[in-house]
């Protein structure tokens with residue numbers, strides 16, 4: 334049978350995670366209906382890198398005034414988008430968003446007292462190359478408090494939206510930073526059932542890719558669902 | 573000991589959070605000058621065949637409150653049952669993205685009514701639009717399908733609709749046509765009218 338490997342729902346966060354309070358009224362209570370993928374799930378929108386502007390993958394400069402740049406530790410984030418079989422996922426759109434170095438988002442609903450950075454917007458995007466690699470430049474975001482219990486803080490993180498080549502692969506996740514003690518205190522991180530799963534979202538400090546006197550680097554690989562490929566089609570009797 | 577399998581675990585999902593619009597629809601969220609326009613705003617980019625339709629709806633939580641911080645994406649075949657990039661209408665992207673109305677959360681898609689697409693065994697599926705919903709409080713993006721209430725004969729032979737255990741829940745997947753030609757498809761995350769979500 335072709336089609337995608339089913340999602341392992343014991344590996345992903347469950348819908349209802351009461352310690353992350355907002356999930357309580359936003360989680361379906363019926364079990365989702367499982368069925369094999371067909372064309373509508375096995376196709377998806379494709380984006381070309383000629384759609385991108387020259388600064389789309391440079392969050393240090395893409396919102397900054399001419400000659401200025403965002404405040405904060407300069408970092409390169411790089412990695413590969415692969416599938417569950419280890420095959421690269423080329424030419425797929427990766428969108429990112431994040432808080433500024435002080436942990437503040439540029440958003441009307443944001444209430445944290447940390448100041449906005451006039452030179453930082455907080456969004457970027459990149460299309461993976463023929464081998465599934467992507468790279469962008471930004472500043473390391475700060476941790477921030479959020480309304481849940483009275484003293485919950487998010488570890489520093491970057492949000493990722495990835496398309497893959499099929500709607501079945503569509504994924505939103507978050508990247509964390511090696512060594513951040515807040516990772517192990519966050520109710521949103523803790524929605525992931527296993528320590529191994531959490532660690533798979535922690536980017537490694539990558540000194541081999543740091544640019545001396547300029548930027549540190551972190552490596553973050555993303556794994557999307559894999560599509561089975563076999564010569565041995567599973568057909569009902571008589572067909 | 574046995575040989576090691578060359579397989580990887582999918583990256584675990586994390587909620588899109590309250591600021592998903594910064595990343596996915598920055599112009600909508602007031603961050604202008606970075607991208608010329610928000611992706612997915614326009615599905616019809618040229619000449620298209622078929623019936624032009626508008627889809628509107630609202631996502632409600634289990635307390636009946638409309639979500640105003642969700643991101644909704646749709647993916648569908650064109651009127652000739654073909655997908656973009658696979659022989660579909662060149663004037664049609666098949667993919668839309670909506671942040672919803674700033675005040676009400678209502679999403680809108682200007683699109684065409686899709687044709688029928690084959691199921692793996694060759695039977696035809698009823699016309700439908702695939703939906704994907706993410707928001708703060710949703711830990712893993714929710715997939716569902718919007719079918720059309722006015723396609724009763726096709727719905728009656730759809731391979732998915734016909735095998736639902738709780739057939740009384742089928743109306744949660746049906747968009748109703750309104751007087752002006754708009755199709756309304758409200759999504760309920762929880763509660764008595766909870767939408768059927770799919771594990772695909």
Ligand SMILES: [Fe+2]
Pocket residue numbers: 431432487490492589591
């Ligand atoms: Fe965040």
